[in-house]
Amino acid sequence: MRPDPATAKAGRVWALREFGTLALVVVVFIAAGSREPRFLQASSLNSILLWIPLLIVIGMGQMLVIVTRGIDVSVGSMVGLSGILVGMLFRTHPGLGVLPGCLAGVGVGLLLGSLNGLLIAVARIPPIIATLGTLSAFRGLTFIVSGSKQINSNDLPDALTRLSLDGPVHVAGVTLSWILFLALLVAAATAFAIRRTRSGRDVFALGSNPDAARLRGIPVTRTTYLVYAFTGALSGLAGVMYASRFGFVNPATAGQGMELSVIAAVVIGSTKVTGGSGSVLGVLLGCLLLGTINVALAVLGIDATWQLLIYGLVILLALLVDKGVQGAMTRWQGAR
Amino acid sequence: MILQRREAIPTILVVVAFIGGAIASPYFLDFRYLLDASSLYVETGLLALGMTLVIICGQIDLSVSSTLALVACIVAKLLAAGWSAGLATPFGLALGALLGLVNGLLVSKLRLPSFVVTLATMAAYRGLAQVMMGAQSVRIPASMSGIDSARLPGTPIPLPLSILILAAALTGLLLHRTVMGRWIYAVGTNERAALFSGVPTSRVTTTVFVVSGLLAGFAGLVLASRLGVARFDHARGMEVDAITAVVLGGASIYGGRGSVLGTMLALLLVAFLRIGMGLANVTAEFQLAAVGALLVISVIVTNVVERYSGGRGDP
């Protein structure tokens, strides 16, 4: 079947969009580098490459959620709860290996995400409401199960913190850490699932046209449940990565506010909030852009107080750009 | 029959919460204390009034607490720069309406989903306040602060509470006695059908966000006056309490149903619950978990009730 020229053009436009995000990354590098030459060093790149793995992992799930026209603002609380639980596990079982710890985190996250999935897919609660509720409930649970005590660095095994301190590849002073590889692995797996599995394709079909999807026999309830459960599992993994990255887990601050950065990264990365469209590459680039901006701000000595405003504006900008692109495309198609 | 009205459920829950509070702590049954402690929820109430309109219209507004904070901060700075209260107050209200207008235009004209738009403005508005203020507090001059120690002349009712009652009455009039109110219900029930019946859906959607912003700005003035200071992190998370009150009060989260009375009753419920838990020394973490669970449970319960009384069902 010959590809319809309009779809091909659409494909090219969205590829352009991702190219745009990459271009922005380069722009930020150049702008920051000219203001502060010390930014253009291996250590900045190291900083960025450590900033993004958690976002990438959660972002894969959030992308799928947004593709289905939903949203999950409880991811930050899920990271915190799983981080605390795994931390407590390591504290009471010092001999526990890293892999079982990761699996435990994924398991916890899967459970939490399943709750979201049930509330949204089965009880038909709108995603924003359900996940706003679980955001508070999970955070409260985090305090309760930990007795409001934080997990310190000497509670965690060295092997765990090794994951972010070290990595298999060292190039020109830049270390590609284990958690970065883990994140890229998750991204690759997601890309594979989208293209090659039935459920993956169902997600996109559901997002682009929910009414038609039902008529076409796509299992709407199951697919919806799956994206939230998947996001939960990934958030659980991110919780373990958080413990590795920072070396301590505090019930109040762990994962707090992360949902905003993840949503910003996903939306910048060309995933449309109107549903049906998103790409793994886009999310990766979105995370890269946010990480670059954050590290650049820190090196430039610009206070972190600008961060919240920047996130808000960036999301708005991405929304406007997407609308503009969509409008332009409609006009092209109309003019043919 | 009183039991079939949607407000029956929140009314019953209020009574239950009241009894529960009394059982949980011997310090609960004190009228003056309850009045005094309730005035801590006036700002939440104002936000909830605006949220009622927004939710009935089928949308959501997550940015209300940030609008509150931003207006409070800007007005505080103006007062510090020498503006009079008489000038700063209407300016604050207008600013709130303007911030709401931004939301309204993005949602109605650009057809963007309100949960993402208001998530972004929630961050942007508070971020703007943070950039303006840093982590400092700005004092409110004595002429405008201390509103919660003022009483309605001749009664023990705190002034903020009476302001809330007045605002509720006005919002109720808007919703139940004007054409715009009917339009809001219509758009929330079925936007397409409303459009074909000649309802200016775009204008209606924008209006609810403007009103929500206006009330949020007002809440910002009240909060700043009550606390005597303005900070960028005021009222963080208050939007969740506001949404909970609206949904608990019988509004359908899908739009088309809800009432001001229901919201106010639910607000009373949330207030009693929080006050009761606080007096019983329930820890903050339990309260946090309870609030989150309450929001979810309230939606489930109203969903179930809707189905059994032959309501709208699923969209």
Place this chain on the structure above:
Amino acid sequence: MKRNLLFVGLAIACLAGCNRGGDRVAEGEGGSAGKKLRIVYIPKNTGNPYFEEVTKGFRDAANEIHADFTTTAPATAEATSQIPIIKEQIQRGVDVIAISANSPDALNPVLDEARAKGIVVITVDADLVGNESHRDAAVLPADFGEIGPSQVELLGKLTGYEGDFAILSATTDAPNQNAWIAKMKEARKDPKYSKMHLVDLVYGDDAPQKSTTVCEALLTKHPGLRGIISPTSVGLAASAQVVERAGVYPGGDHVVGKGLQLTGLSTPNQLKKFVNNGVVTAFQLWAPYNEGYLAVYLGQRIHEDGLKPAVGFFFETAKLGKRKFSNKLELIGGPLQTFDKSNVEKFSF
């Protein structure tokens, strides 16, 4: 509609009848001897290991004098989140409110309300800077004038009194940290430290992610940095992880010259691992336990024995000895303690 209004009217009438309940409670509380002293401690927020330690001091002292002790905290350390809690405690009729305030001024009206009802108000660990008249006394961790200079001296000892150093603080308006940093800058003018240069001051907002990012930025901007002082436990714990990864500490893989010395203020539990593997050589803290302990006895003496805190007056407890009230009616919890490899394992807070 009419029926609803009737119902609401009935409800209000019921509420109005609740007045009697309030009076009864207030009467039962006052003045009977042999009644337990009721103390409540309101820390800044929950989940903070530092305040856990303070609370321990409270509990032990309360047990000694058979007082009724409770503690309750808001979930977030916001300026205004403590107001409803204070109101609740007033309603519960406690005798002493000890509080680590999140704001120097936002609590003035509600604290005045408490004192008007005869409740003793003591600030613990952080004071109401500029608003001291709204509390009866304060118990502070250590002599604030000493902390800054001690930190500079510690870094000096570790770096041989020379080199560039930076400070990684909490939020820009944290009163404690700002006071200590101001003293640090003053102390540095001493000729002994003339070869130590303060090259940067950054804020991590007491958030792990932000503290990590600004610490990494410090290492990027100042490759030959010899020292970092982080007078906040979140900043210090996050920086330790960064410094370990970068390997720039003495003995690390990427050490530059004599290496970077990281130090600051923190609880031992958070840094044990880093002291043991050499990333951090030494750091300091006082004994938060003492603050809680003193506050209980102070509260009791003021409330039951009518003690009036006055400048220069001596206050004594069996366990902790004599303390003197300073000019702002402050009591000091204790001297600064330095932790390093030789003693860090002995502590568990």
